[in-house]
Amino acid sequence: MKDYYEVLGVSKDADDSEIKKAFRKLARDTHPDANPDDPGAEARFKEIAEAYEVLSEPSKRAAYDRGDAYAVEDLFSSFGGLDDILSQIFGGGFGGGGFRRQQRRRGADLRVTVAVTLEEAFTGEQRQIQYRAPSECEVCQGSGAADGSERVTCATCRGAGQVQTSRATILGSMMTVTDCPTCRGVGTTVENPCQACRGAGRVDSVRELTVEIPPGVQDGTRLKLSGRGGAGEPDTPPGDLYVDVRVRPHDSFERIGDDLRAAIQIDMAEAALGTAVSLARLVGEDIDVDIEAGTQPGTIVRIRGEGMPRLGRRGHGDLYVEVVVSVPQGLSSDEEDLLRSYAELRGAAVAEGSRRRRRRR
Ligand SMILES: [Zn+2]
Numbered sequence: 001m002k003d004y005y006e007v008l009g010v011s012k013d014a015d016d017s018e019i020k021k022a023f024r025k026l027a028r029d030t031h032p033d034a035n036p037d038d039p040g041a042e043a044r045f046k047e048i049a050e051a052y053e054v055l056s057e058p059s060k061r062a063a064y065d066r067g068d069a070y071a072v073e074d075l076f077s078s079f080g081g082l083d084d085i086l087s088q089i090f091g092g093g094f095g096g097g098g099f100r101r102q103q104r105r106r107g108a109d110l111r112v113t114v115a116v117t118l119e120e121a122f123t124g125e126q127r128q129i130q131y132r133a134p135s136e137c138e139v140c141q142g143s144g145a146a147d148g149s150e151r152v153t154c155a156t157c158r159g160a161g162q163v164q165t166s167r168a169t170i171l172g173s174m175m176t177v178t179d180c181p182t183c184r185g186v187g188t189t190v191e192n193p194c195q196a197c198r199g200a201g202r203v204d205s206v207r208e209l210t211v212e213i214p215p216g217v218q219d220g221t222r223l224k225l226s227g228r229g230g231a232g233e234p235d236t237p238p239g240d241l242y243v244d245v246r247v248r249p250h251d252s253f254e255r256i257g258d259d260l261r262a263a264i265q266i267d268m269a270e271a272a273l274g275t276a277v278s279l280a281r282l283v284g285e286d287i288d289v290d291i292e293a294g295t296q297p298g299t300i301v302r303i304r305g306e307g308m309p310r311l312g313r314r315g316h317g318d319l320y321v322e323v324v325v326s327v328p329q330g331l332s333s334d335e336e337d338l339l340r341s342y343a344e345l346r347g348a349a350v351a352e353g354s355r356r357r358r359r360r361r
């Protein structure tokens, strides 16, 4: 069994006010509403609420201290139970009446993927996208009610959208709050449903949208378009649309963060004597790369400010050019003669020439 005292960070003889204080602080820090990007927050929050639920109730705490076993997860099969606890502690206003209900009562978030080339990622662009989404029914303007009729307050929940039910547990009866089964949490119902959407207020449709792909966009960048997701239940806001950007790999440029890497090939003589090489830029005019005399194979030349634009900031990354030095093959006899003279001057121990060349000499 979990150590609830440890979960709340209080001692075994902590009094009620200490337990309450510890819970209030932990609940604020770990409440899923305050940690929307942390998938573990809900589990931690449940554990804290569970510990508080047991330790704040003298009879449950006594049973826990005795080591009595009971099915505690039963208490939290519905988040309504937690909402009840929270409103006891914080008053009704915490999290705007319960995060579960809030999450349910808006349209669905949607995700689409857009693939761009590295050139497009460099310049940024406007991309036309199509996606399927639940959209407000045009016939009833999202109300779900047929022409001439209106939505009426749900008789089952009297507009609250939720109903309280009493459930028997080992620890006695527990009040839990669940979405109203009649109106599915909306609070209103239609008497005369719209024919086009069968009263849902929404229909599936294909939408078209122009998405602004920003310069410097990275593989995996997620763009959020608020309110462009699915339409929700009547009188609820729509969800958001997330556009995941994939940047396709490039044949001659490798991207590392905001920097680019490329390679140029030069001849052995060019490496030894120095040269200038024209390199095709990713976007724009060619760029001259200066190769100093005596450049070694594998040397990386850094060209500042010629990398990718920095996403959402000024400036560019750098361009790193690797120098690949090619050793000549298939030498003509003139070339071979020159290289052999060179080898002699350098005192290099080169192999004897081929039979063909020897005959011709
Ligand atoms: Zn309709």
Ligand SMILES: [Zn+2]
Pocket (backbone or CB within 6 Å): 154, 155, 156, 157, 158, 159, 160, 161, 162, 180, 181, 182, 183, 184, 185, 186, 187, 188
């Ligand atoms: Zn209802």
